[in-house]
Amino acid sequence: MAKKKTSIKDIAEALGVSITTVSFILNGKAREKRISDEMTGKVQDYIKKIGYKPSHIAQSLRLGKSKIIVFMVEDISNQFFASIARLIEEKAYKNGYKIIYCSTENDTIKTKELISTFKMRNVDGFIITPTPGLEHVVRKLLEEDFAVVLFDRWIPDVDCSYVVVENKLSAKEATQHLIHQGCKNLGFVTVDSSQTQMNDRMDGFLEALIGTEAKSAILKVKFHTISEQEASRKILEFFSSHPELDGVFFSTNYLAFEGLHALIKLGKKIPEQIRLVSFDDHYFFNLFQPPITAIEQPIEEIAENLMDLMLKQLEHGEVQNNKIILPNKLNLRESSVYK
Amino acid sequence: MAKKKTSIKDIAEALGVSITTVSFILNGKAREKRISDEMTGKVQDYIKKIGYKPSHIAQSLRLGKSKIIVFMVEDISNQFFASIARLIEEKAYKNGYKIIYCSTENDTIKTKELISTFKMRNVDGFIITPTPGLEHVVRKLLEEDFAVVLFDRWIPDVDCSYVVVENKLSAKEATQHLIHQGCKNLGFVTVDSSQTQMNDRMDGFLEALIGTEAKSAILKVKFHTISEQEASRKILEFFSSHPELDGVFFSTNYLAFEGLHALIKLGKKIPEQIRLVSFDDHYFFNLFQPPITAIEQPIEEIAENLMDLMLKQLEHGEVQNNKIILPNKLNLRESSVYK
DNA sequence: TTGAAAGCGCTACCAT
DNA sequence: ATGGTAGCGCTTTCAA
Numbered sequence: 068m069a070k071k072k073t074s075i076k077d078i079a080e081a082l083g084v085s086i087t088t089v090s091f092i093l094n095g096k097a098r099e100k101r102i103s104d105e106m107t108g109k110v111q112d113y114i115k116k117i118g119y120k121p122s123h124i125a126q127s128l129r130l131g132k133s134k135i136i137v138f139m140v141e142d143i144s145n146q147f148f149a150s151i152a153r154l155i156e157e158k159a160y161k162n163g164y165k166i167i168y169c170s171t172e173n174d175t176i177k178t179k180e181l182i183s184t185f186k187m188r189n190v191d192g193f194i195i196t197p198t199p200g201l202e203h204v205v206r207k208l209l210e211e212d213f214a215v216v217l218f219d220r221w222i223p224d225v226d227c228s229y230v231v232v233e234n235k236l237s238a239k240e241a242t243q244h245l246i247h248q249g250c251k252n253l254g255f256v257t258v259d260s261s262q263t264q265m266n267d268r269m270d271g272f273l274e275a276l277i278g279t280e281a282k283s284a285i286l287k288v289k290f291h292t293i294s295e296q297e298a299s300r301k302i303l304e305f306f307s308s309h310p311e312l313d314g315v316f317f318s319t320n321y322l323a324f325e326g327l328h329a330l331i332k333l334g335k336k337i338p339e340q341i342r343l344v345s346f347d348d349h350y351f352f353n354l355f356q357p358p359i360t361a362i363e364q365p366i367e368e369i370a371e372n373l374m375d376l377m378l379k380q381l382e383h384g385e386v387q388n389n390k391i392i393l394p395n396k397l398n399l400r401e402s403s404v405y406k
Numbered sequence: 407m408a409k410k411k412t413s414i415k416d417i418a419e420a421l422g423v424s425i426t427t428v429s430f431i432l433n434g435k436a437r438e439k440r441i442s443d444e445m446t447g448k449v450q451d452y453i454k455k456i457g458y459k460p461s462h463i464a465q466s467l468r469l470g471k472s473k474i475i476v477f478m479v480e481d482i483s484n485q486f487f488a489s490i491a492r493l494i495e496e497k498a499y500k501n502g503y504k505i506i507y508c509s510t511e512n513d514t515i516k517t518k519e520l521i522s523t524f525k526m527r528n529v530d531g532f533i534i535t536p537t538p539g540l541e542h543v544v545r546k547l548l549e550e551d552f553a554v555v556l557f558d559r560w561i562p563d564v565d566c567s568y569v570v571v572e573n574k575l576s577a578k579e580a581t582q583h584l585i586h587q588g589c590k591n592l593g594f595v596t597v598d599s600s601q602t603q604m605n606d607r608m609d610g611f612l613e614a615l616i617g618t619e620a621k622s623a624i625l626k627v628k629f630h631t632i633s634e635q636e637a638s639r640k641i642l643e644f645f646s647s648h649p650e651l652d653g654v655f656f657s658t659n660y661l662a663f664e665g666l667h668a669l670i671k672l673g674k675k676i677p678e679q680i681r682l683v684s685f686d687d688h689y690f691f692n693l694f695q696p697p698i699t700a701i702e703q704p705i706e707e708i709a710e711n712l713m714d715l716m717l718k719q720l721e722h723g724e725v726q727n728n729k730i731i732l733p734n735k736l737n738l739r740e741s742s743v744y745k
Numbered sequence: 746t747t748g749a750a751a752g753c754g755c756t757a758c759c760a761t
Numbered sequence: 762a763t764g765g766t767a768g769c770g771c772t773t774t775c776a777a
Contacts, residue, residue: 103762124472128755167474351690
């Protein structure tokens with residue numbers, strides 16, 4: 068029951084040396100401070116024996132750094148974010164950092180509150196999928212010398228490091244692919260919000276149409292959480308009222324899932340009657356019959372780059388505006404191919 | 407650029423009062439300490455004005471509590487765990503706690519290391535999906551007065567709070583359902599490890615067979631990460647070499663996904679030739695054609711109970727062995743129903 | 746009704 | 762080569 072926390076002081080006393088000496092040895096400065104090997108060995112042995120671990124809290128207070136990075140995403144239970152979380156976590160731990168996470172739910176107020184809470188916790192860095200209207204807060208964070216890296220989307224007019232993917236280009240390519248497959252009436256289903264990545268995807272879609280005879284219909288749905296009733300109904304309605312559509316582009320996978328539901332309900336044959344493409348590949352797109360063509364974001368590289376930028380800022384403090392834009396991969400599958 | 411951290415001292419100076427006074431007011435002890443309303447108001451106004459937030463690090467050091475809970479699961483990118491993470495997070499934040507997470511990868515060594523790291527961070531509580539061989543560590547955690555709640559599985563012989571579901575009962579019911587549908591040769595696909603929840607599911611399966619004419623074939627695969635080649639091959643092999651199977655129970659959803667892959671490859675008709683049931687319902691099971699029958703765990707209640715137990719231990723310190731076992735829901739869908 | 750000061754565990758400057 | 766000690770920001774006891 069008694070939780071006797073051994074402190075550096077206890078060690079010093081037990082060994083009859085000073086706190087300073089122990090601290091230096093603990094921090095690998097034995098050589099530098101020219102402490103005798105004998106002493107060093109003695110202290111290290113003792114430390115190992117009693118399994119002493121220094122208190123990070125005290126270190127944090129002293130150093131003004133917490134070695135904690137916050138990972139703020141729209142929704143941590145979303146597969147895409149969860150996968151990145153997993154990879155980031157690994158890299159962070161390897162470098163002695165811990166990750167705290169939270170879901171912003173795309174709610175600017177909530178996000179602001181969270182950021183403020185984290186500030187008082189002395190977190191060292193922020194990895195954020197910014198919500199609309201966060202410019203000011205992010206700018207302030209930067210001014211106050213926090214390490215910040217945005218991802219998935221970025222904030223126009225704020226000079227902050229980010230890692231995103233080639234949304235526009237990939238969307239354009241995928242749309243062109245549909246056109247090459249003979250689609251004449253294209254649908255585009257996206258979320259009703261001004262997140263940059265979604266805008267870019269739509270731009271890509273529209274750009275692909277220029278100079279072609281293909282017609283288009285666009286649906287924007289409010290989408291907060293997965294399986295939201297409202298969105299589901301809207302999508303069904305959209306397809307019912309647009310029987311002419313012979314090709315559809317979903318700007319993200321959860322919309323595609325709802326779309327599939329709707330199309331199944333309407334008895335549409337994929338790809339014979341309607342061909343599909345979605346952004347954000349997913350394990351199930353490959354499992355579904357027919358398998359769904361999708362644009363795959365390079366999860367590993369995103370995570371890799373995020374932590375690279377983060378660590379660089381954290382350790383060196385200089386790099387502030389690294390913009391990284393990664394290419395995606397279009398995975399062609401049966402859902403989009405003309406039979 | 408300059409990050410001028412306002413401290414309680416600055417406030418005291420600016421207002422010409424003592425640190426103590428400010429601290430009392432900050433902690434809502436103004437009344438108790440009989441500080442004049444005038445003073446209280448003055449301080450509060452100033453605090454609001456400059457947007458001061460106390461340093462949690464310093465508080466932690468002083469109080470010996472960090473208000474941080476660790477959420478250690480097998481794999482945070484797994485949908486089931488990610489969903490629970492999301493819900494827990496919410497409850498934690500509401501109560502002033504933060505969540506740090508990490509993936510154990512079911513690796514006992516890694517888990518032990520992580521726990522040791524967290525101890526030195528003074529985290530207050532642990533929510534853990536225990537790996538095999540963690541008895542000792544958990545017991546020690548309890549002895550040292552940390553708040554601990556296990557979930558998904560528990561550890562036999564350790565008197566620790568946990569939240570799990572009725573694995574055996576639900577598995578039994580689902581198996582009986584298959585038998586009622588006329589299955590005579592049942593397959594059971596599970597992971598090759600001695601996690602209690604998996605054992606219970608298998609027990610339920612076997613119990614359902616007692617006294618019936620149904621025969622069974624069991625496959626145990628090592629499964630670390632999703633989409634692992636090896637597991638995929640094993641499952642395909644299993645189905646090829648057991649053409650007699652007319653019903654299969656998957657002990658968890660990712661095995662079912664691999665199983666579906668295999669069955670599609672083998673051209674088996676579901677449910678005409680083979681009927682399926684899986685543990686752990688998933689969004690995709692409903693979307694798949696035919697929709698897959700699955701046992702749904704009560705995610706919300708699990709999260710709810712986890713945090714309840716955690717907070718109770720954290721705030722009162724007494725409750726140590728609350729065992730909560732929640733019922734599941736069998737979602738009948740086409741994959742298991744005789745046509 | 747308010748303030749001084751000890752001390753949580755640690756790092757690092759300055760002595761010796 | 763080793764030690765004394767200030768101080769990070771806060772809470773809380775004791776004193777005034």
